[in-house]
Amino acid sequence: MEYDVIIGLEIHAELKTKSKMFCECDNNPEGKKPNENTCPICLGHPGCLPIPNKQAIEWTVLTGLALHCKVNKLSKFDRKNYFYHDLPKAYQISQYDLPFVYDGYMQVDDTRVAITRIHLEEDTGKNTHPAGKNYSLIDFNRSSTPLMEMVTEPTIKSAEQAKKFCQQYQQILRYLDISNADMEKGEMRCEANISVQEKGKWEYLGNCEIKPIGDYKLSPKVEVKNINSFKAVEKAINFEIKRQIEALEDGEKLVQETRGWDENKAVTVSQRTKETSADYRYFPEPDIPPIKFEASEIEAIKAKLTEMPPEKKVRFIEQYDFDADTAEILVADKQIANFAENTISELRAWIDSNGDDWERQKKKLAKTASNWLTSELFKYIKADGMEVIKKITPENFAELITLIYQGKINSSAGQTVLEKMATDGGDPSNIVEELGLEQIDDEAELEKTIQNILDQNASQVEEYKSGKENVIQFFVGQTMSATKGKANPKKVIEILKKLLS
Numbered sequence: 094m095e096y097d098v099i100i101g102l103e104i105h106a107e108l109k110t111k112s113k114m115f116c117e118c119d120n121n122p123e124g125k126k127p128n129e130n131t132c133p134i135c136l137g138h139p140g141c142l143p144i145p146n147k148q149a150i151e152w153t154v155l156t157g158l159a160l161h162c163k164v165n166k167l168s169k170f171d172r173k174n175y176f177y178h179d180l181p182k183a184y185q186i187s188q189y190d191l192p193f194v195y196d197g198y199m200q201v202d203d204t205r206v207a208i209t210r211i212h213l214e215e216d217t218g219k220n221t222h223p224a225g226k227n228y229s230l231i232d233f234n235r236s237s238t239p240l241m242e243m244v245t246e247p248t249i250k251s252a253e254q255a256k257k258f259c260q261q262y263q264q265i266l267r268y269l270d271i272s273n274a275d276m277e278k279g280e281m282r283c284e285a286n287i288s289v290q291e292k293g294k295w296e297y298l299g300n301c302e303i304k305p306i307g308d309y310k311l312s313p314k315v316e317v318k319n320i321n322s323f324k325a326v327e328k329a330i331n332f333e334i335k336r337q338i339e340a341l342e343d344g345e346k347l348v349q350e351t352r353g354w355d356e357n358k359a360v361t362v363s364q365r366t367k368e369t370s371a372d373y374r375y376f377p378e379p380d381i382p383p384i385k386f387e388a389s390e391i392e393a394i395k396a397k398l399t400e401m402p403p404e405k406k407v408r409f410i411e412q413y414d415f416d417a418d419t420a421e422i423l424v425a426d427k428q429i430a431n432f433a434e435n436t437i438s439e440l441r442a443w444i445d446s447n448g449d450d451w452e453r454q455k456k457k458l459a460k461t462a463s464n465w466l467t468s469e470l471f472k473y474i475k476a477d478g479m480e481v482i483k484k485i486t487p488e489n490f491a492e493l494i495t496l497i498y499q500g501k502i503n504s505s506a507g508q509t510v511l512e513k514m515a516t517d518g519g520d521p522s523n524i525v526e527e528l529g530l531e532q533i534d535d536e537a538e539l540e541k542t543i544q545n546i547l548d549q550n551a552s553q554v555e556e557y558k559s560g561k562e563n564v565i566q567f568f569v570g571q572t573m574s575a576t577k578g579k580a581n582p583k584k585v586i587e588i589l590k591k592l593l594s
């Protein structure tokens with residue numbers, strides 16, 4: 094039997110507003126004792142009235158606009174009723190039929206993944222279950238943190254695509270600077286709805302609806318929760334696809350249910366059979382009036398929107414001739430993307446001031462720059478954190494690229510210069526002078542040095558002549574160490590070949 098895989102995602106993200114969703118409590122849990130950030134409103138005391146957080150609402154609209162969504166001019170909050178010990182009101186204020194934004198998409202490689210809606214709700218408290226104890230602990234600091242929920246259409250076709258969607262969504266939240274979206278800290282939480290259907294037996298109607306064709310009976314969808322990393326997104330979905338196909342092949346009956354991903358065992362485990370929305374008895378939140386947007390208010394939010402990673406990637410490829418992988422790496426973080434772009438614009442200014450043609454030079458120059466960005470600069474970012482790019486600066490980094498590009502220094506000298514830039518900062522030309530790193534291009538001088546080395550290593554010369562041509566690397570190494578790494582490597586090889594033949 095052949096199967097189609099149907100995947101939809103729900104991603105919750107905690108917004109980093111100053112105060113909580115419906116009260117004035119501090120929304121920063123960092124360094125706080127349990128239950129310190131609480132008040133009668135977020136503890137669900139009877140008779141308290143919630144006041145919606147304007148910033149959280151604006152950020153939800155902003156996220157929607159970044160993802161090409163439409164904005165509901167009239168929106169409202171609803172009560173989602175369920176009793177959990179970490180939800181003292183016994184209901185969650187959420188949004189049901191009128192989310193702030195709806196009907197958008199995100200470009201993932203060459204696919205547009207449709208976004209159904211993004212709504213706003215409040216987070217619950219946090220349970221901990223101490224090992225070996227007969228009690229659980231609840232911390233309400235997280236209770237009523239603004240929680241933005243994004244729902245995709247079930248049109249994602251593979252675990253890999255789902256993972257990439259989650260990664261790009263995190264990048265967007267960070268670009269917008271509205272959530273730290275750290276999955277390990279639970280600031281961003283992904284849930285996946287997965288079903289497998291027999292090929293050709295179903296059709297997609299839009300609006301999250303799948304319809305069976307003829308008398309085919311749809312296989313139920315399974316919701317997987319507890320996914321705490323991007324890797325787990327991929328692993329959990331692949332596990333579930335395999336589990337469901339095997340069950341169908343064995344003639345087992347699948348049920349609609351919620352399963353949890355167990356990272357240690359790398360399996361999904363049934364948690365509960367799935368509620369339907371009727372179980373939550375949604376009704377309009379009577380304590381909060383509906384929220385209306387004027388066109389001018391939406392325009393004002395739109396004005397705050399900057400270019401998002403998927404669009405930036407396309408532009409980087411078109412404008413700078415970067416290959417797709419390089420562009421993707423560079424746009425993943427806003428600060429790095431800005432650094433790369435400022436570097437390129439410095440390089441362009443340099444080309445212009447030399448009277449050269451940028452369009453003709455850019456491919457090669459951008460290639461050199463992107464190689465140095467993604468390999469060498471990233472090493473320092475990894476080791477020293479993002480702060481290091483402030484020390485290096487795009488102006489100085491671009492100058493380093495021009496020195497390498499012109500052959501004034503070789504790449505090993507370039508590494509030495511960058512190391513100094515990363516520790517002490519400074520102008521690369523000055524560093525080159527200070528450390529005497531200027532490349533040795535003078536052929537007569539190089540030939541003299543190399544002849545000396547050949548004279549001192551007669552047995553290796555014999556080896557080379559008897560056909561062991563890779564001995565040449567030994568001579569290159571000797572030459573480099575004799576010149577303290579400053580010899581022009583291309584010329585060294587040329588001269589070696591000439592003298593050895």
Ligand code: ZN
Nearest residue numbers: 116118132135
């Ligand atoms: Zn509070």
Ligand code: MN
Nearest residue numbers: 105187214242
């Ligand atoms: Mn939710």
